[in-house]
Amino acid sequence: MISIVIPALxxxxxxxxxxxxxxxxxxxxxxxxxxxxxxxxxxxADIARQFGARVITCSEExxxxxxxxxxxxxxxxDIIAQADADTVYPEDWLRRIAEKFASRPEVVAITGRFVYRxxxxxxxxxxxxxxxxxxxxxxFGPPVVISGATLAFRRWAFESLNGYRGLTYSADxxxxxxxxxxxxxxxxxxxxxxxxxxxxxxxPVYVIIRDLFGHLSRWVLFSIRExxxxxxxxxxxxxxxxxxxxxxxxxxxxxxxxSYGYFSPSSPVFGxxxxxxxxxxxxxxxxxxxxxxxxxxxxxxxILAANNIKATFFVIGKNVELYPDIAKRIIAEGSVLGxxxxxxxxxxxxxxxxxxxxxxxxETISNTLGVLPYLYRPPHGKKSPWxxxxxxxxxxxxxxxxxxxxxQHIFAVFxxxxxxxxxxxxxxxxxxxAIVLLHDGYGTQHDNAKADRSLTVxxxxxxxxxxxxKGYSFVTVPELLNVPxxxxxxxxxxxxxxxxxxx
Ligand SMILES: [Zn+2]
Numbered sequence: 001m002i003s004i005v006i007p008a009l010x011x012x013x014x015x016x017x018x019x020x021x022x023x024x025x026x027x028x029x030x031x032x033x034x035x036x037x038x039x040x041x042x043x044x045a046d047i048a049r050q051f052g053a054r055v056i057t058c059s060e061e062x063x064x065x066x067x068x069x070x071x072x073x074x075x076x077x078d079i080i081a082q083a084d085a086d087t088v089y090p091e092d093w094l095r096r097i098a099e100k101f102a103s104r105p106e107v108v109a110i111t112g113r114f115v116y117r118x119x120x121x122x123x124x125x126x127x128x129x130x131x132x133x134x135x136x137x138x139x140f141g142p143p144v145v146i147s148g149a150t151l152a153f154r155r156w157a158f159e160s161l162n163g164y165r166g167l168t169y170s171a172d173x174x175x176x177x178x179x180x181x182x183x184x185x186x187x188x189x190x191x192x193x194x195x196x197x198x199x200x201x202x203x204p205v206y207v208i209i210r211d212l213f214g215h216l217s218r219w220v221l222f223s224i225r226e227x228x229x230x231x232x233x234x235x236x237x238x239x240x241x242x243x244x245x246x247x248x249x250x251x252x253x254x255x256x257x258x259s260y261g262y263f264s265p266s267s268p269v270f271g272x273x274x275x276x277x278x279x280x281x282x283x284x285x286x287x288x289x290x291x292x293x294x295x296x297x298x299x300x301x302x303i304l305a306a307n308n309i310k311a312t313f314f315v316i317g318k319n320v321e322l323y324p325d326i327a328k329r330i331i332a333e334g335s336v337l338g339x340x341x342x343x344x345x346x347x348x349x350x351x352x353x354x355x356x357x358x359x360x361x362x363e364t365i366s367n368t369l370g371v372l373p374y375l376y377r378p379p380h381g382k383k384s385p386w387x388x389x390x391x392x393x394x395x396x397x398x399x400x401x402x403x404x405x406x407x408q409h410i411f412a413v414f415x416x417x418x419x420x421x422x423x424x425x426x427x428x429x430x431x432x433x434a435i436v437l438l439h440d441g442y443g444t445q446h447d448n449a450k451a452d453r454s455l456t457v458x459x460x461x462x463x464x465x466x467x468x469x470k471g472y473s474f475v476t477v478p479e480l481l482n483v484p485x486x487x488x489x490x491x492x493x494x495x496x497x498x499x500x501x502x503x
Contacts, residue, residue: 438460
């Protein structure tokens with residue numbers, strides 16, 4: 001008998017698919033499904049019962065590990081399989097688990113892998129790193145990359161080790177497998193895969209990387225602590241394993257440190273980046289990325305003019321070619337124009353291409369508008385050694401931001417946010433010297449839903465009013481950082497066409 005334990009807190013949306021897939025298992029033996037309801041206020045419990053699951057209510061403590069423990073305590077199978085409500089299980093999942101345990105008595109736990117239902121672009125890289133990590137560590141001991149959504153163990157082993165209780169790190173993954181490995185083998189089966197929702201990764205990439213960085217740092221600390229603890233048991237037999245773990249820790253640290261440098265808008269790993277100004281004065285710089293993009297850029301300029309405020313626009317070369325008059329208007333009205341690359345390629349920073357692309361935009365802006373921007377902002381805030389070298393060579397500086405209610409994030413959290421919510425998310429992040437990221441465009445696109453920046457246009461007056469009430473005054477990025485706006489000043493006359501000047 002196998003007991004599948006699923007912790008659930010308000011999972012009415014995703015739970016039906018999960019339970020349906022667990023009902024459809026081709027495993028011939030007996031199995032039960034236990035849903036440990038961790039205090040849901042929606043229909044989670046009813047849905048679970050409809051699918052024939054046993055529902056155990058446990059709301060004393062809001063925690064996945066606690067729910068997993070309560071579910072496991074109620075299990076009657078000799079094998080317990082951990083599952084997740086946002087995950088779908090191939091029909092051979094249970095059969096594979098049962099067969100492995102039956103044929104290998106020395107095995108106490110089996111783990112597998114997950115794939116995302118909707119894969120982000122970097123998923124392939126993640127899958128590779130996971131498999132690589134498990135392949136290396138499996139040579140010496142238990143795998144390190146455990147998916148909590150697909151992990152099964154023998155109940156006697158689990159119980160004799162006190163379950164998840166007292167585990168302080170990654171209780172339902174590394175924590176429990178480390179514990180179980182004292183009683184037998186923990187194996188990794190790459191074919192024991194499950195399909196998990198991508199809700200964990202529907203965030204801006206830099207947030208994912210920041211979380212990952214924190215996660216990996218905790219893992220490195222955990223590994224070091226474990227090794228110190230076992231130092232007195234040092235033998236030649238344990239040496240290769242510990243050497244491998246140490247090397248892997250260093251590798252992981254180097255990779256995540258570089259990722260942090262690449263993705264995090266304020267990380268100085270590859271060179272100096274200006275994300276805000278250190279000041280006590282209540283000044284703030286509003287910046288707009290990805291324009292010009294009509295009609296929104298013009299509408300934003302109208303709002304700024306009505307409030308007598310200047311801002312900084314990081315423009316894309318292709319968009320300048322499309323809307324040269326709007327770009328001219330930005331300069332003519334005293335706002336500042338910065339370089340945001342020529343083509344806004346998502347992977348611009350991975351190769352030397354990014355450096356060429358930003359140089360090309362300097363040329364485009366200079367030829368079209370007669371100015372050479374001093375400020376560069378990389379697309380998505382991703383930074384690389386090539387780009388930082390290029391901006392040094394061109395005599396520019398790199399500017400990112402300290403505040404953003406970045407659109408992807410705000411849409412993920414709030415669905416369709418109102419201007420009030422959007423303004424609140426921005427204003428609450430502003431400190432003296434802040435650089436605020438807003439968008440008047442969406443890459444080089446102009447006619448799809450994402451390029452529709454009417455929300456920004458509606459939100460801007462609220463942001464301005466609320467910050468004014470708090471005592472803030474508005475400056476351009478060059479004023480904030482006390483640097484020039486353009487290299488060599490504004491060169492030549494700026495012919496502003498009548499259509500742009502008369503707005
Ligand atoms: Zn951008």
